[in-house]
Amino acid sequence: MWLCNSSIGRKVIMSVTGMALILFLTFHGCMNVVALISGEGYNKICEFLGANWYAVAATVVLMALIFIHIVYAFILTLQNRKARGNNRYAVTDKPDKVEWSSQNMLLLGIIVLLGLILHLYNFWYNMMFAELAGIETTPAPTDGFGWIKATFCCCNTCGIIYTCLYLIWIAAIWLHLTHGMWSAIQTVGWSGKVWFKRWKLIGNIYVTCVMLMFVAVILGFATGLAPSLH
Numbered sequence: 001m002w003l004c005n006s007s008i009g010r011k012v013i014m015s016v017t018g019m020a021l022i023l024f025l026t027f028h029g030c031m032n033v034v035a036l037i038s039g040e041g042y043n044k045i046c047e048f049l050g051a052n053w054y055a056v057a058a059t060v061v062l063m064a065l066i067f068i069h070i071v072y073a074f075i076l077t078l079q080n081r082k083a084r085g086n087n088r089y090a091v092t093d094k095p096d097k098v099e100w101s102s103q104n105m106l107l108l109g110i111i112v113l114l115g116l117i118l119h120l121y122n123f124w125y126n127m128m129f130a131e132l133a134g135i136e137t138t139p140a141p142t143d144g145f146g147w148i149k150a151t152f153c154c155c156n157t158c159g160i161i162y163t164c165l166y167l168i169w170i171a172a173i174w175l176h177l178t179h180g181m182w183s184a185i186q187t188v189g190w191s192g193k194v195w196f197k198r199w200k201l202i203g204n205i206y207v208t209c210v211m212l213m214f215v216a217v218i219l220g221f222a223t224g225l226a227p228s229l230h
Contacts, residue, residue, distance in 0.1 A: 010072050015184035017069040022181060024062060029213035036220045039145040039229035046144035051131040077106045108176040115169030122151050145229055152221040163222045170214050177207040
């Protein structure tokens with residue numbers, strides 16, 4: 001199958017899975033912003049998206065998309081390095097027009113993956129998994145608002161550390177996506193001489209807005225500006 005065996009096919013898979021993950025981040029960011037408005041409203045969303053069959057099915061699909069995206073990222077990176085051979089060591093000067101993020105997508109991807117593992121432990125493990133497994137937690141597995149508050153409250157050392165780690169993670173995701181989004185658009189053919197810079201600008205603005213939603217939630221709870229549950 002050409003999607004799996006050819007270089008272009010692998011890039012298409014990377015692009016499609018990447019766009020799907022960006023859409024998920026958009027939904028996730030909009031959902032999280034609700035926590036800055038109403039704790040009860042946010043917990044209602046968490047209850048709706050809790051340990052239900054459709055939420056579990058969506059989680060499985062999401063994990064599959066992430067796995068495929070990561071695997072093909074490594075495949076394409078190794079393929080590109082093999083194609084360049086020893087030539088990648090011949091030139092030490094970097095072209096002025098090549099962005100740092102585009103040259104370090106694998107590094108950014110690894111940071112994003114490590115942050116994802118931390119995030120899954122802090123929230124998915126203590127919420128959906130705990131509810132499915134019948135594990136009692138404090139806050140309760142259905143209290144998403146309480147888990148955000150407990151994670152980012154800067155009244156303790158752990159809260160400060162988690163706040164800093166998450167902000168670094170968000171910055172890495174932003175750098176990864178600002179290159180990845182317009183690159184994906186270009187790969188699937190929605191680009192040209194006229195629209196290349198336009199799509200790049202649109203992609204940067206869109207990704208920045210999505211990431212700022214996450215930053216707003218983190219800083220809102222870290223600084224104590226978030227509303228109380230009641």
